[in-house]
Amino acid sequence: MATCCLSEEDRAAVRRSREIDRNLQAEKKQYRSEIKILLLGAGESGKSTFLKQMRIIHGEDFDDEARIEFRPTVYHNVMKGAKTLAKAVRNLNIPMQHDSNEEFCDILNNYKSNILEPQDFVQYVEPLQALWKDNGIREAFSRRNEFQLGDSVPYFLEKVKEIGKLDYVPSREDVLYARKDTKNIVEYRTHIQGTPFMFVDVGGQRSQRQKWYQCFNSVTAILFFVGSSSFDQVLYEDRTTNRLVESRNIFETIVNNKAFSKVSVILFFNKADLLSKKVPLSNITDYFPSRHFVGNPHKLEDVQSFLIHMFDEVRQDRSKDLYYHFTTAVSTDNMKFVFEAVRDGILKEHIDMI
Ligand SMILES: Nc1nc2c(ncn2[C@@H]2O[C@H](COP(=O)(O)OP(=O)(O)OP(=O)(O)O)[C@@H](O)[C@H]2O)c(=O)[nH]1
Ligand SMILES: [Mg+2]
Structure with missing residues (x-):
C-alpha cells in the first residue's frame, strides 16, 4: 500500500501492522525449524532424569546454586x-x-x-x-x-x-537420582549443533495424563520411556496393576494415535542398569504366566527380547520398524551415546517433514 497520502496516524498503523507481520514470519520460521521432542511414559520411568541429562549435556550444567536447590x-x-x-x-x-x-x-x-x-x-x-x-x-x-x-x-x-x-x-549424580514427581508441563529449549530443540516433559502418573493432549501439536519425535526393571512391581497409583502392563497400554494408545502417524516414536527401555541386576534374581515369567517366553528368564538378552516383543506387537502400522534402545538415564555417558544416535534419525526425519 502506498503510504504517501495517509495521515500520520494511519502511517503508524501500517508500520505497526508490518512489524507484526515480520514478527509472525520470524516466529513461524523458528516454529518450523524447532525440533519438538515429547517425553512420554508412565510415572517413574525416567523422563525428568533424561531432561536433566539434556541440560547437563547440551545446556547449562547444574552449578552449585542450582544443585543446592535439590x-x-x-x-x-x-x-x-x-x-x-x-x-x-x-x-x-x-x-x-x-x-x-x-x-x-x-x-x-x-x-x-x-x-x-x-x-x-x-x-x-x-x-x-x-x-x-x-x-x-x-x-x-x-x-x-x-x-x-x-x-x-x-x-x-x-x-x-x-x-x-x-x-x-548435592553432586551432579545426586541431582540425577533426586526424585520428585512431575506435576506440570516442563519445556526445555536448547540448541544442539545449531538446531533449536525443545524438550517437553510431562507427569506420567495417572492423574497427570489428561494434560498430555495439550502438548500434542507440532511434535517431531516422541521418546517413550519404559521402566524396564519394573516387571515385578505394581503401580504406585492403584497398588494392583503391573507396571509393565500399564506402560504397554499407554504405549499402545500413543503409538496408534492418528495424531502421531508421521511422528517417530522411539522406545527407551530405561533403567537397564536395574534390569540387569534384577534378571538373575527375579523370574519375569512369574508375572506374565499366560505369555509365551522364549529362552531362559534369568538371561538378560532373552528378557530383553520378551520386552521388545511385548511392546512391538501392539503397533498397528507394521510398515515401519520399531525403534528402541536399552538405556540408563542416570548415566550421562550412556545418555550422550544414545541421544546422539536418536538425534541423527530425528534430524533426518525433520528435514523430510518441512
Ligand atoms: N538406577 C536408575 N535409576 C533411574 C534411571 N532413570 C531414572 N531413575 C530414577 O528413577 C526415579 C524416577 O525418575 P524420574 O525421571 O523422576 O521419572 P519420571 O518419568 O519423570 O516420573 P513422573 O514425573 O512421575 O512421570 C528417579 O529417582 C531417578 O533418579 C535409570 O536408568 N537407572
Ligand atoms: Mg518427571
Missing part, C-alpha cells in the same frame, strides 16, 4: 525411603536385628516433617546409618517389589554420612 528433595527421598522400609518390616513381620533400630522404626513411622535445612537433618544421620545396616531392613529391601520404594533410595542411604554434612551440596 537438597530438600534429597532429604525427603532419604526420610521417605527410610520410613517406607520401617513400615515394611512391620507389615511383613520381619524382626529387626537390633532393638535400637526397632525404636528408630517407631520414630520413622510417626515422622511427618519436611526437612529443608542441613541442621535439621544431622540428628538422623547415625540412626539412619545403623538402620540401613540392620539385617531386618535388608530383608525388607530384598522384598521391595511387594511395596512402593523409590529406585533412588538405596543410592542415597549408602551415602547418608555425606548427605548429613552441614556443608552438603
